[in-house]
Amino acid sequence: MNFNYTGLEMDLGIKGKTAIVAGGSAGMxxxxxxxxxxxxxNLVISARRAQRLFxxxxxxxxxxKVSVTPVVADHATQKGRDKLFxxxxxxxxxxxxxxxxxxxxxxNDITEQDWITSVESGLIGPVELMKRFSQSMVDKKWGxxxxxxxxxxxxxxxxxxxxxxxxxxxxxxxxxxxxxxAKHNVVMNNVLPGMYATEGMLELAKPHEAMIExxxxxxxxxxxxxxxxxxxxLDLFDIPTQTLGEPNDLAQFVALLCSEAAxxxxxxxxxxxxxxxxxxx
Ligand SMILES: NC(=O)c1ccc[n+]([C@@H]2O[C@H](COP(=O)([O-])OP(=O)(O)OC[C@H]3O[C@@H](n4cnc5c(N)ncnc54)[C@H](OP(=O)(O)O)[C@@H]3O)[C@@H](O)[C@H]2O)c1
Numbered sequence: 308m309n310f311n312y313t314g315l316e317m318d319l320g321i322k323g324k325t326a327i328v329a330g331g332s333a334g335m336x337x338x339x340x341x342x343x344x345x346x347x348x349n350l351v352i353s354a355r356r357a358q359r360l361f362x363x364x365x366x367x368x369x370x371x372k373v374s375v376t377p378v379v380a381d382h383a384t385q386k387g388r389d390k391l392f393x394x395x396x397x398x399x400x401x402x403x404x405x406x407x408x409x410x411x412x413x414x415n416d417i418t419e420q421d422w423i424t425s426v427e428s429g430l431i432g433p434v435e436l437m438k439r440f441s442q443s444m445v446d447k448k449w450g451x452x453x454x455x456x457x458x459x460x461x462x463x464x465x466x467x468x469x470x471x472x473x474x475x476x477x478x479x480x481x482x483x484x485x486x487x488x489a490k491h492n493v494v495m496n497n498v499l500p501g502m503y504a505t506e507g508m509l510e511l512a513k514p515h516e517a518m519i520e521x522x523x524x525x526x527x528x529x530x531x532x533x534x535x536x537x538x539x540x541l542d543l544f545d546i547p548t549q550t551l552g553e554p555n556d557l558a559q560f561v562a563l564l565c566s567e568a569a570x571x572x573x574x575x576x577x578x579x580x581x582x583x584x585x586x587x588x
Contacts, residue, residue: 320567321451322347326400329353329382329391329436332360334505335455335561336404338554342562343400344371351395353378353387383428388435397443400565403433404455406507408469410515421469429456429473434480441484441493450493451565454481455557458501461576462584466543474499478576485574494573496564501580502540503552504533512536547582 326343330336331352340352344367352367354360357379364377378394380387382403405428411417433454444450458464459471460478478497485495502508509531512519516528519539527535537551557579563569564577578584 319346319562319565321400321565323349324399325349325351325395325397326402326565327351327353327391327395327398327436327440328402328404329380329432330404330406330455331402332356332363332377334404334406334507335500335503335554335557336402337363338558339402339404339453339455339561340367340375341370342555342558343402343565344373344375346562346566347371347373348400348565349374351376351378351391351398353380353382353391355379355381355387382436383424383432385435388432388439391436392439396440397447398440399444399447399449400451401436401440401444402453402455402561402565403436405429405432407457407505407511408467410466410511411468412466412518414465414468417468425469425473426476429470430476430480433477437481437484437495441488441495444493445488445491448492450488450491451569452481452493452495453561453564454497455561456497456499456576458499458578458580458584460497460499461578462586482574489573492570494564494569496569496572496575496577498557498561498564499576499578499580500557501552501578501583502544502546503554503557504537505554508540508551509533509536512539544583546580550581552579552581 326348328340331340332354360377364375367375380390456474457470459467460474481495520528
C-alpha cells in the first residue's frame with residue numbers, strides 16, 4: 308500500500324475497519340482522521356461545531372475512497388456521547404481528543420466551574436466513550452483506542468493547569484483498564500503532544516490580548532496570525548527542534564497505534580513534543 312499523505316509506505320493492516328475520531332474536524336484529530344482514511348479506514352468524525360466538521364468530512368472524502376460520517380456532538384456531555392453511540396455503536400478503532408483548554412496565568416484564578424469543565428472534557432468524556440465503545444471491541448476480539456491528550460499530563464506546566472491534571476487522571480485510568488482489555492486484543496494507549504501548530508493553538512492565544520500586547524505590541528493583537536502564534540509559542544517554550552509540531556507528525560504515530568502492529572503496545576503514554584520535556588523514560 309502506498310501512502311501519499313504521510314509519505315510512508317507501510318501496510319497498517321486496518322483497511323476496511325471503522326474508526327470513530329471524536330474531535331476530528333481540526334488539528335491533530337483531523338490529521339489522524341486523514342491518516343486513517345489513507346490506510347483505508349471508514350470514518351465517523353465528530354465535533355461540536357457543524358460547519359467545520361462538514362467541511363473536514365468533504366475534504367477527507369475527496370481525498371480518499373472511504374466513507375466519512377460527520378456527527379455534531381459534544382462528547383463532554385452525555386447527550387453528545389449518546390448521539391455518537393447511536394450513529395456508530397461498534398467501531399474497531401476509537402481516537403479521542405479535545406481542544407487545548409484555556410491557559411492559566413495564576414492558579415488562584417481557577418474557579419470551581421473551571422475544574423468541572425476541565426474534568427468533564429478531559430477525563431469524563433474520554434472515560435465514558437472508552438467504556439461504551441470497548442465492549443463491542445472485546446466481543447470482536449479486536450480493538451484500538453488512542454487518546455490524544457497532552458504532554459502536561461506527564462510533565463506539569465504552570466500554564467496548562469486546566470489541561471494536565473484531568474489528563475494525568477486519564478492516563479491513570481487507561482493504565483488500569485488497558486491491562487484488563489489487552490487479553491481481548493483490545494489495546495488502549497495515549498499520545499501526549501507538546502506544542503503543535505493547530506487551529507486550537509490559534510484559538511487558545513486569542514483571549515490573551517493583554518499578554519500579547521505587552522510582549523509584541525498592539526499591532527500583534529489586531530493581526531494575530533498563525534506565524535505570530537508560532538513565534539510566541541517558541542518564545543514561551545524551549546523546544547529543541549525550534550519548531551512546533553505539524554498535526555501530521557503526531558497523526559502518523561496515532562495511526563500506527565491503531566494498526567495491527569500495535570497489538571503488544573499496552574497502556575503506554577507516548578510523549579511527542581520535539582524533545583521539549585526533559586525526561587529519561
Ligand atoms: N496544539 C497544541 O499545541 C497542544 C499542546 C498540548 C496539548 N495539546 C492537546 O492536543 C489535543 C488536540 O489539540 P489540537 O490543538 O489538535 O486541538 P484543535 O485544533 O482545537 O482540534 C480539536 C478538535 O476536537 C474537537 N473538539 C474539541 N472539544 C470537543 C468536544 N468536547 N466534543 C467533540 N469535539 C470536540 C474540535 O472541534 P469543535 O471545537 O468544533 O468541537 C476539533 O475538531 C488536545 O488534547 C490538546 O489539549 C495540544
